[in-house]
Amino acid sequence: MKTLYLMVPLAPLVGAILAGFFSSMLGRAGAHTVTSIGVAISFVLSVIIFQDVQAGHTFNGTVYQWMESGGLKLEVGFLIDQLTVLMMLVVTFVSLMVHIYTIGYMAHDEENWPEGSKAGTNSYQRFFSYISLFTFSMLMLVMSNNFVQLFFGWEAVGLVSYLLIGFWSVRPTAIYANLKAFLVNRVGDFGFLLGIGLVAAYAGTLDYAEVFAKRNELAALTEAVTGWPLITAICICLFIGAMGKSAQFPLHVWLPDSMEGPTPISALIHAATMVTAGIFMVSRMSPLFELSDTALSFVIVIGAITTLFMALIAIVQTDVKRVVAYSTLSQLGYMTMALGASAYSVAIFHLMTHAFFKAVLFLGAGSVIIAMHHEQDMRKMGGLRKYMPITYATMLIGAIANAGLPPFAGFFSKDSIIEAVHLANVPGAGFAYFCALAAVFVGGLYSFRLIFFTFHGEERFRKVAEHHGDHGHDAHHDAHDDHGHHGPVEPHESPKVVTLPLILLAIPAIASGWLIGTILYGNWFGNAITIAEVHKGMATMAHEFHGIFGMMAHGITTLPFWLAIGGAATAWYLYIARPDLPAVIKQKLAFPAMILEEKYGFDRFNDWFFAGGSRLLGRGLWKAGDQVLIDGVMVNGSAGAVGWFSSLVGLIQSGRIYRYALGMIFGVVALLSLWRA
Secondary structure (H helix, E strand, O other), X not given: OHXXXXXXXXXXXXXXXXXXXXXXXXXXXXXXXXXXXXXHHHHHHHHHHHHHHHOOOOEEEEEEEXXXXXXXXXXXXXXXXXXXXXXXXXXXXXXXXXXXXXXXXXXXXXXXXXXXXXXXXXXXXXXXXXXXXHHHHHHHHHHEXXXXXHHHHHHHHHHHHXXXXXXXXXXXXHHHHHHHHHHHHHHHHHHHHHHHXXXXXXXXXXXXXXXXXXXXXXXXXXXOOOOOEXXXXXXXXXXXXXXXXXXXXXXXXXXHHHHHOOHHXXXXXXXXXXXXHHHHHHHHOHHHHOOXXXXXXXXXXXXXXXXXXXHHHHOXXXXXXXXXXXXXXXXXXXXXXXXXXXXXXXXXXXXXXXXXXXXXXXXXXXXXXXXXXXXXXXHHOOOOOOOOHXXXXXXXXXXXXXXXXXXXXXXXXXXXXXXXXXXXXXXXXXXXXXXXXXXXXXXXXXXXXXXXHHHOOOOHHHHOOOOOOOOOOHHXXXXXXXXXOOOOOOOOOOOHHHHHHHHHHHHHHHHHHHHHHHHHHOXXXXXXXXXXXXXXXXXXXXXXXXXXXXXXXXXXXXXXXHHHHXXXXXXXXXXXXOOOHHHHHHHHOHHHHHHHHOHXXXXXXXXXXXXXXXXXXXXXXXXXXXXXXXXXXXXXXXXXXXXXXXXXXXHHOOOOHHHHHHHHHHHHHHHHHHHHO
């Protein structure tokens, strides 16, 4: 089986290498064929390995030892258990759908590059190479059995996401977005690396199993510098890494701007894979987190803030992709709250259901963008339902699941999170429960606002006299028109290569939640997840669970269901019954609306404090260091000193006899004076 394990990540890597290094030889069709086949092989093998794990066969072993230093081994190894195979299935299936979808979405990518641009040469092949390489990196992360390989996968997905977000490198907004994502993630990764360093220093190993075996010893120690309990310091440092990768407050600012990349990236990175890496990592580290209520409290509060306050921003967004982006932030907050409530299996369950329905929403948004000739402003849409029936139906499924309404997948996972938070016994759980309930109403509002604003009502696109095709948001349109379309837009359904992945993803967006009994309450994760005896929330939920029909029957009597219905009804009233009201409400509530539109001022503060501070620091270093110290003192100063000394010597060594004679006379006088003295 070890050969099969190796082939899972290596198949996408081979596809990436072929598409990247032999792009001219393969051509467009060859590039998308080899990468798609590589990911398809990886998915099929993941299914086989999943069945093998279901039969009771797990694996934890070394594939390759890189080096050993002072007893610390740096290895490539795999841990194949229930948690791993679930992540493998999600990553490979969504990635395969994105590969197929990209064939249609990027078919005319050459129109996005200036004529004669070197960066645009073989851009189609390069894009497929990147997304296949991203799949390899993510699989190495989730299959790792040690912190070294985990960190490799962690940094690799960050690097490839940088390349993908800034794929359209001729656009300043894309370059700004990928730099922002890269730098913000480095902040989180600094904490992550500190956590790994503490593990290596005190445990003397980086192997998961060996570290977990020593967890009680680690829990009895304190960190030497801060005096904190060591296990708390390790867990908080590791979670800071998750805050960056999974876009938790206040390290969330990179994810909305990353919408500057092509839409398939939004689905691949920001729905099912990269942003969920932090959720997976904390779940894998559950044996450590369960020993620190302080760390769990920190996790649940950060998740609560992210859940509610990012959902509020979504209700004022007009860019169709940014609505979904802020929805992703809110849903990641739900997963993080579940982690803090010691409901790791619920967090992974919501990770799975969210991967499907959010991928549908992102890819559906891309389908709309194609139909609208790359217009993303929902204010220039409306009435698209009759033109795009497949896209409309699949996005409606995604929106219902996102709002958490039965019998769709999001209902089962989101309600489970809310109940787990309600039963949690860590500090901050009450605040988190309030945020979770409030976010349910807001989630229903922004989910159906997206549907009603885009697919229902007046056909506002017919009023647009000139289309400024751009993949960026409304505030950052480029001067050139991507496709050269002018005049009113005539929308149309996307080609089958785009709609087929939407349909295939919509099926698990409906039905994946029905696996709740098996995944959450059937001891499905086994030893892959550890929960301390003092945290009884999951045990209580298991006792109260009576099947999916019982859960749905009970669910429609609870507050979360009616809050979601209330949010959907509010969206209908504001955008269908009374479309004039949103403008009136915005005028009446100008200050709160301004705060939400400014995203609480985080971007402005970061631009002023960090970017502006860096510019001031750089300017100061240039003035004081470069101009004054280096140029003024070291370069010009040394040259001036040599010149002054040369001029002094020149007075003596002038080549004129009378000066030499005068010097000799003065010398004799000086000697006589000294002799007399």
